[in-house]
Amino acid sequence: MGSECKGHQPQDDGGVAPFVAKTFHMVSDPATDAVVCWGGASNTFLVLDPAAFSDFLLPSYFKHRNFASFVRQLNTYVRTHARTHALSSTDSLYVYAYSAPVSG
Amino acid sequence: MGSECKGHQPQDDGGVAPFVAKTFHMVSDPATDAVVCWGGASNTFLVLDPAAFSDFLLPSYFKHRNFASFVRQLNTYVRTHARTHALSSTDSLYVYAYSAPVSG
DNA sequence: GGTTCTAGAACC
């Protein structure tokens, strides 16, 4: 091959699955912190407004607006990504552990 | 026994499970037809307003307001009650088959 | 018997 990779990595996602990358972006976006945000300790994120999360946030990242589908995917990566772990839920507050990927 | 049952049946639910009785009542109530109502053919019922269904209707019948928990229970009775059968769902319209109990 | 969390399986 003539051109070799010289460390240039456009869109370096560290091989992270699309679902994981999207979820990280979605949670990290400060514009939507009233809907979903990082939790305090324990590498968690909180869905503060499940209705807005389902109706507006999910369809902007995924091809659906079903909270159950999101949870199903999350549970998949809970398994394959040691850093992710489901915790608990209440009537209106869903809490999932999800640590930020380590850069560097 | 001195007193025999003479056909008097206060609260005759035909031995139907509480979940099934509650769901039937919830769907049948005309006051909430904008939220959930009986479907046209095929013994179905439609959750027209999932948000209102979860936030207001579910907690008035059950001890939670989680659509997923309702679906989990529904799927249980899909199995044990031949008359119930899950069909499909779309973004905002959940459709489940559920036939009315036959009286008489 | 109910409620929650998670996963299998089918289908896309």
Add this chain to the structure above:
DNA sequence: GGTTCTAGAACC
């Protein structure tokens, strides 16, 4: 790899 539907299992 994503989305949906359903069920197992644990816990209440």
